Amino acid sequence: MTRIGPRGDPGGAPSPRVVAAMGAEADPDVRLMLQLQAGDEEAFTELFRRFGPRILQYVRRLVGTEARAEEITQDVFVQMYRVRDRYRPESRLSTWLFTIATNLCLNELRRPERQLRVDLWDTRSTEPGAPPPEPALPDPGAIDPERGAAGREMVRALEAAVAELPPKQRAALLLSRIDGMAYRDVAEALGTTEGAVKALLFRATHGLRDRLRDFL
Amino acid sequence: MLMRCRTARQWITRDLAGELSLRRVEQLGRHVERCEGCRREQVAYAALDRALGLLPVAAEMPPRLEQDTLRRVRLAADDADPRPPRAVGRWLLIGAPALAATAALALALYGGVPPETAQPPAAKPVGVAAAKQGAAPAQVAQKAAPRPAAQQPASRKRRDVPGDPPAELAARPDLFVNLPMLRNLDKLQHFEAIKTTTLDGQDGDQSNG
Numbered sequence: 001m002t003r004i005g006p007r008g009d010p011g012g013a014p015s016p017r018v019v020a021a022m023g024a025e026a027d028p029d030v031r032l033m034l035q036l037q038a039g040d041e042e043a044f045t046e047l048f049r050r051f052g053p054r055i056l057q058y059v060r061r062l063v064g065t066e067a068r069a070e071e072i073t074q075d076v077f078v079q080m081y082r083v084r085d086r087y088r089p090e091s092r093l094s095t096w097l098f099t100i101a102t103n104l105c106l107n108e109l110r111r112p113e114r115q116l117r118v119d120l121w122d123t124r125s126t127e128p129g130a131p132p133p134e135p136a137l138p139d140p141g142a143i144d145p146e147r148g149a150a151g152r153e154m155v156r157a158l159e160a161a162v163a164e165l166p167p168k169q170r171a172a173l174l175l176s177r178i179d180g181m182a183y184r185d186v187a188e189a190l191g192t193t194e195g196a197v198k199a200l201l202f203r204a205t206h207g208l209r210d211r212l213r214d215f216l
Numbered sequence: 217m218l219m220r221c222r223t224a225r226q227w228i229t230r231d232l233a234g235e236l237s238l239r240r241v242e243q244l245g246r247h248v249e250r251c252e253g254c255r256r257e258q259v260a261y262a263a264l265d266r267a268l269g270l271l272p273v274a275a276e277m278p279p280r281l282e283q284d285t286l287r288r289v290r291l292a293a294d295d296a297d298p299r300p301p302r303a304v305g306r307w308l309l310i311g312a313p314a315l316a317a318t319a320a321l322a323l324a325l326y327g328g329v330p331p332e333t334a335q336p337p338a339a340k341p342v343g344v345a346a347a348k349q350g351a352a353p354a355q356v357a358q359k360a361a362p363r364p365a366a367q368q369p370a371s372r373k374r375r376d377v378p379g380d381p382p383a384e385l386a387a388r389p390d391l392f393v394n395l396p397m398l399r400n401l402d403k404l405q406h407f408e409a410i411k412t413t414t415l416d417g418q419d420g421d422q423s424n425g
Contacts, residue, residue, distance in 0.1 A: 053274035074285045177268045216260035
């Protein structure tokens with residue numbers, strides 16, 4: 001008996017797209033997402049635990065304020081739940097989630113009433129009468145306790161310098177250099193091309209170099 | 217070939233990102249060996265790259281954030297409209313109007329209802345057409361009134377099948393008690409009509425009793 005493949009090809013040879021989808025379903029994140037699409041609430045909790053910390057950190061660095069970062073992180077996962085049926089296993093779940101997060105953050109940064117000053121890592125003195133500063137990041141020494149005071153200061157200055165980059169450069173830098181995403185995935189998350197991502201990264205890196213001249 | 221410092225500094229960052237071909241990496245190395253400024257830049261960018269690697273990738277999650285998010289998701293799930301299964305929903309959208317149209321067409325063609333009576337009752341000007349033929353108003357009223365099926369000619373039985381009474385009458389059956397009198401009241405008020413027609417019960421063809 002002749003087997004008919006997915007596109008009607010005799011011999012049962014699946015198309016490359018089907019092969020990719022079958023491979024993607026072996027990814028535990030994708031499997032969880034498929035379970036969520038089937039209505040499994042536990043899968044949502046597990047996805048939140050897996051991606052929540054990374055998304056929160058990314059959003060913190062993009063929007064700058066702790067309270068707003070937490071709200072946007074919630075928005076990311078609520079949005080993920082609402083549009084869960086649109087996810088296709090052919091693309092990486094992390095890319096899809098970071099795309100949602102990036103869009104929400106860039107929308108937040110575009111709001112006219114929002115001050116573009118990012119104060120989470122701003123070590124400069126606050127203006128008199130200004131609200132108390134948001135809680136700072138966890139001590140970098142806790143991440144790498146072997147680093148001395150100079151190293152912690154360097155990391156702190158780096159966080160402040162990253163926070164001063166233009167939003168798209170910042171997003172590209174965070175996704176590529178910190179979250180370790182491929183250029184292709186960064187381009188998808190930012191809705192642009194790989195070439196544009198490379199240009200953003202180049203400008204971001206040079207911007208950081210200029211801001212951190214005292215440390216480097 | 218000599219490389220300009222401007223090009224070298226572009227290549228330094230690309231080299232750190234792993235984008236440079238082996239041949240260009242070697243070219244860059246030869247330039248940096250000779251150029252003190254570019255060597256400093258290379259060291260600085262390497263330090264920057266290492267520092268970026270030190271930044272924490274994940275944040276510590278506040279415990280309430282998970283609870284708050286789950287609460288919002290449950291609210292979103294409750295607010296969402298109950299969605300029919302995909303296939304059923306699609307076929308309902310497409311199939312329901314098509315099924316209704318097919319049923320109406322089948323009823324008109326095979327249900328024994330002539331095309332002219334398939335129209336809504338109000339669209340058929342019974343009174344006007346009968347009046348044009350010289351019939352009295354009372355006759356017109358009788359023609360328009362439904363008759364018991366048993367007393368009608370076989371050819372007309374299916375044509376004038378009486379429907380259910382209006383909801384108002386169905387709710388008050390006492391309205392039927394004096395129905396013959398009410399019909400005849402019309403004849404009493406029009407003397408000319410009485411001369412040409414009979415009361416209910418006097419003519420077997422028109423009797424309802």
